Amino acid sequence: MEVIYLLIILWYGGLFFQTFFLHRYAAHQTFTMSKTAEKVTYVLTWLFQGSNYLSAYGYGVMHRMHHAYADTEKDPHSPKFDENVLKMMWRTKNVYQDINQQRIKVDEKFTKNVPQWLAFDRMASSRISRVIWTALYVLFFLQFATAWWQWLFLPIIVLMAPIHGVIINWYAHIYGYVNFKVKDTSKNLLPFDFLMMGEAYHNNHHKHGGRPNFGVRWHEFDPTYFIMRILNKLGVIKFVQ
Template identity: 75%
Template sequence: MTIIIFIVILWYGGLFFQTFFLHRYAAHQTFTMSKVAEKITFILTWFFQGSNYLSAYGYGVMHRMHHAYADTKDDPHSPKYDASVFSMMWRTKTIYSDINKQKIFVEPKFTKNVPQWKRFDAFASSWVSRIAWGAAYVIFFLYFATAWWQWLFLPIALFMAPIHGVIINWYAHIYGYVNFSSKDTSKNLLPFDFLMMGEGYHNNHHKYASRSNFGGVRWHEVDITYQIMRVLNAMGIITMKRTPIPVRRD
């Protein structure tokens, strides 16, 4: 039971900071927060993502490119232009790495105001950090795993961020339903997105990219991350921006 709880904490902890910080803040800037709060969130993202840590700068820039070029040959990740999920994720990894290492030219519109903490990113993204987190996971499993099948969860812990990426960037462009017609293949993966904390409402998000609430178009579309953001906004930790009210296609 301890292993299951551990995986659930890693899944939703890492996912929350991916969607809250990397996606809604770094890429789309749907809210603002102080520089102190931003630095703390960088650290919390590293803590919960562990061996899967993603740079806010690399993610934010790449995700803006995804929206600009969705399902075209210039999209960093698209089932339409990749033969398999593995080739898509490898290409995504390469582009993400090239952005962080400034190996490719990126138009200024994709980098404007994207948060970056170079020294911390260099540490959190280093092999030393990733291997240390991986070793910590293995030690945790050695201590708490009580059956052989529980070890099947170790690869999930080690590669959780890529798994999250596969669910949205691959499956949410193939399966699901749509509320809005679009030039791309984005879909809402689940009617109630308990799995991806609102990220699964991908069609809604592609229609209203600057909107804090990815759900809310239909009665059952509850965006869990947005509800947490409302609490943080009420506490004065973040300030959410006004966003358009979605108009559903009937």
């Protein structure tokens, strides 16, 4: 059972910091926090994403580009312009790395106020960091896996952030329902988002990009927003609107 517990903790822990920090803070700045809290969140993101660590700067800039160019040839990830999910994710990886390593020139509107901690990103994004995390996962499985089928979860853990990306950037542009007519194919993947902590309300988000609560209808509970409200009351963050 320890393997299952690890999978659940890393799935929801990594996903929380992706949607809370990288998405709602770095990309959309729906709330503010102190520099100290920001740095603590960087470290927590690395601890929970591990081998999947994503830079707030690289993610934030790329996600802004996704909103600006959704479902066009300039979109970093779109089922409309990629033959299959693997090609889309490969292109996403290349765009992300080009941005993060500043190999391409990016319009200022995409980079304005996006947080960046260069020294930490270099360490957390390094090959050494990713290999160490992967080795730790393998050691955990060697210690606690009690059946062969549990090893099938290892690649999910190692590649968890890309898997999260596939679910939203591919499937939430193909399947689901819409609450709002928008200029792209974004859909709400699940009527009750038990899987993606609010990220599955993708159509809602594309309509109201700066809204901290991704849920709109009565049944669209956004667990990340619920946690954010608690953090806001505690003074850890402050909502912009």
